[in-house]
Amino acid sequence: MEIIETEISFSGYLKRYGHLKFIELSDPPLTKRPRYSPSVIPPLPDQNPIFTLKLSPIILKNNKRKRFTPKSSSSRSVEEITKQVFDGVVRKSSSWIKSEFLGRGSYGSVYLATSKKAKTKTTMAIKSAEISRASSLMDEERILTRLSSPFIVRCYGHEIAREETLFGGERTNYNLILEYCSGKSLFDLVNDNLGGLSEKDVKLLARDILYGLDYIHRANIIHCDIKPENIFLTPVENRIRPSGYVAKIGDFGLALEKGSSEYEKASGHRRGTTRYMSPELIRHGIVDYAVDTWAFGCTVLEMLTGQQVWGEHSDLGSVDWDILIGQSCYIPYIPDWLSEEAQHFLSRCLKRDPASRWGIGALLNHPFLQCGSIIVY
Incomplete structure (x- = not known):
């Protein structure tokens, strides 16, 4: 599959009253895309009755990542x-x-x-x-x-x-x-910051992940399991990074080298964690660089909101997950309260059509990430 990357022309962005209005020269202006409201689970093809249930605003409002709480005394004792x-x-x-x-x-x-x-x-x-x-x-x-x-x-x-x-x-x-990354994982950091990380911290960590993805993709490697649990954090001085961390991609147990015999064997089969799988991976078992871009978008969305991607559908069975991600026309909910730049950035990562999904180079040049500096050591 050929991945089409859209280069950004900075002259195509118009800055007005402190807000960026996106007028792209190589891409038509944003149009209203199909979205589901977080208050109603959308009907899907061959829908299960669960898709028609309305969720109360209270349930959705409290559907954030929860802090870690100790397990029951019996399970905790076994663990200890x-x-x-x-x-x-x-x-x-x-x-x-x-x-x-x-x-x-x-x-x-x-x-x-x-x-x-x-x-x-x-x-x-x-x-x-x-x-x-x-x-x-x-x-x-x-x-x-x-x-x-x-x-x-x-x-x-x-x-x-x-x-x-x-x-x-x-x-x-x-x-x-x-x-050993003593800062633990991005999953831990998000769990410790209910409501999401600051945009400033998200931008820096997202750039780290993209630099890592750009590097492995140039080496013909597809990670196949990008998610917060597989992004590890190395502490650095706060004067260098406000968040105090540099993000590193880890856990390459499912990674594939494109063109290898293992890659050919994996064709047509799913790899990764369902919640972060792209539509083409779930529906057709297509494994290409774009699956990492989709999973990266899901990861950034979790950093910004503090909520699990597709969190309102957490109780679905495996068949319903297949329908929601693989066959529907929906993408993970992108809240309107995020900045315009963040919404636009996420919408480019989460294009259902992999050919329309932005490549790593275009994402690195997106205005959402144009801040601060990187650390190379």
């Missing part, structure tokens, strides 16, 4: 016991020591580790899985070792080590060694 058991087993390598159990993923476990060789102790993240189940980690390393950008989580290689099990036995683990 699991963490205690894993932390109680000393795991060593020739170059590092795992010091803290951070969590589990579909690929295996994640640990905090400290380097033993460096003069200054370096903290790293270790993704670990039993070697017979480590194919996704191997795929991730294969992609990451080709990449080197300040906007991509660094990969330091891997080690295969025999490690103790909880019951005194041994197993062979594949350990992927990654940069």
Whole structure:
């Protein structure tokens, strides 16, 4: 599929009374696009009765991301016991020591580790899985070792080590060694800022993500799972960044190299997280650079609003998600209270037709992102 990028002519924008009026030379002026109102769930093809239910304004008003609250005592105790058991087993390598159990993923476990060789102790993240189940980690390393950008989580290689099990036995683990981003994830940052981040912070973080996407796309890599949980934050001085963070793209377990045998096998199949999948990916299994642009738009929308994309449809079943995203004419709701520049920017990311969706270069030159400076180190 050929991706069509529309270049922006700054002379095509008219600044009047402090507001930008978009008069594009290469694109017709904005027309009223089909949108659904947040107060009524729109009827869709082959609709399920749930699509005709009206939601009260109170429900929608409170449908924001919720702060993290502890789970019930029973589930919390299980989680604490699991963490205690894993932390109680000393795991060593020739170059590092795992010091803290951070969590589990579909690929295996994640640990905090400290380097033993460096003069200054370096903290790293270790993704670990039993070697017979480590194919996704191997795929991730294969992609990451080709990449080197300040906007991509660094990969330091891997080690295969025999490690103790909880019951005194041994197993062979594949350990992927990654940069540890101590600012956690963009998902955490949005959750901690109910109502959304400031536009100034969103612009800076969005530019970081776009620079990362531009870099991997030039390397013929499609990420396939852009979402707030996979954007990691590295702390920097507040005098450099008001938000205090630089954003880096991570978790390349589903990434594909365009033209590779893996890419050919993936054709016609979905990859990623449904809520952030593009219409063409859900409907036809088309995997191309434009799927990352759509998912990026969903991520920026969440940063600006503090709400999950498609949040008013959270209770839908898988078939209804397919209809909503893959077959309807709707895009995620873009609130009118956002600035004109933000609305226009999001509408260009969230074009249902991938050929009309703006490319990374055009988005980087959009007036919404024309502020501040980037950090390269």
